[in-house]
Amino acid sequence: MESKPLLARLWRAAAEEVTPLLSRKALADVANHLPQSAFHSTRTALFRAAGVTIGAHSLIQGDMRVTGVNNPCAYLTIGHHTLITGGLHLDLGAPVHIGNGVRIGHDVSILTVSHAVGAPRLRAGTSFFAEVVIEDGAWIASRAVILPGVTIGAGAIVAAGAVVSRSVPKHTLVAGVPARVVRELPENEDLEERVPEGVWAVRH
Numbered sequence: 001m002e003s004k005p006l007l008a009r010l011w012r013a014a015a016e017e018v019t020p021l022l023s024r025k026a027l028a029d030v031a032n033h034l035p036q037s038a039f040h041s042t043r044t045a046l047f048r049a050a051g052v053t054i055g056a057h058s059l060i061q062g063d064m065r066v067t068g069v070n071n072p073c074a075y076l077t078i079g080h081h082t083l084i085t086g087g088l089h090l091d092l093g094a095p096v097h098i099g100n101g102v103r104i105g106h107d108v109s110i111l112t113v114s115h116a117v118g119a120p121r122l123r124a125g126t127s128f129f130a131e132v133v134i135e136d137g138a139w140i141a142s143r144a145v146i147l148p149g150v151t152i153g154a155g156a157i158v159a160a161g162a163v164v165s166r167s168v169p170k171h172t173l174v175a176g177v178p179a180r181v182v183r184e185l186p187e188n189e190d191l192e193e194r195v196p197e198g199v200w201a202v203r204h
Helices: 003-022 024-031 040-049
Strands: 064-067 076-078 083-086 088-091 096-098 103-106 109-111 113-117 124-129 132-134 172-175 180-184
Touching: 024 040, 024 064, 083 088, 109 132
Parallel strands: 064 088, 076 096, 083 103, 088 109, 096 132
Antiparallel strands: 113 124, 172 180
């Protein structure tokens, strides 16, 4: 007779502890505890379940840390045939739209939140939020930082370590801190630059 109340208490206690784990935000945390360089499809499915819109044949290959209030995952959309290598940090106070065929390297940060310059006692003044758009075919190289309100144009490249504070024109290569246009890139779909000799090359 006594076992039934005990089981009921155990069931209630388990339900109280397990229910938070089933929240959408918690699913994103679970995805980031999977081993690196493995479980790409599982990780991507968990982020879809967490509320991220992800197109067909796109993969999240490593950690994707999503910060923001409520369920920030709902602010993120990723197109099809896009690869996110991992170590990506998204601070989502406004939408981030990542297009089709985008490549994002290691340790990239995409930020939608910043501050107005405040008074001397508190220089980080009023918070403001602005969306970020990364258009089709763009390549964001490792350790780049994309700041609020920026659009990366289609077919553009952001060089490794660049800090992008203003929008990048289509088919250009930007580099530096702050990022500036280094050169224009060819728009001919049949043209691909030669891979330097003596390096490994993998066709996508």
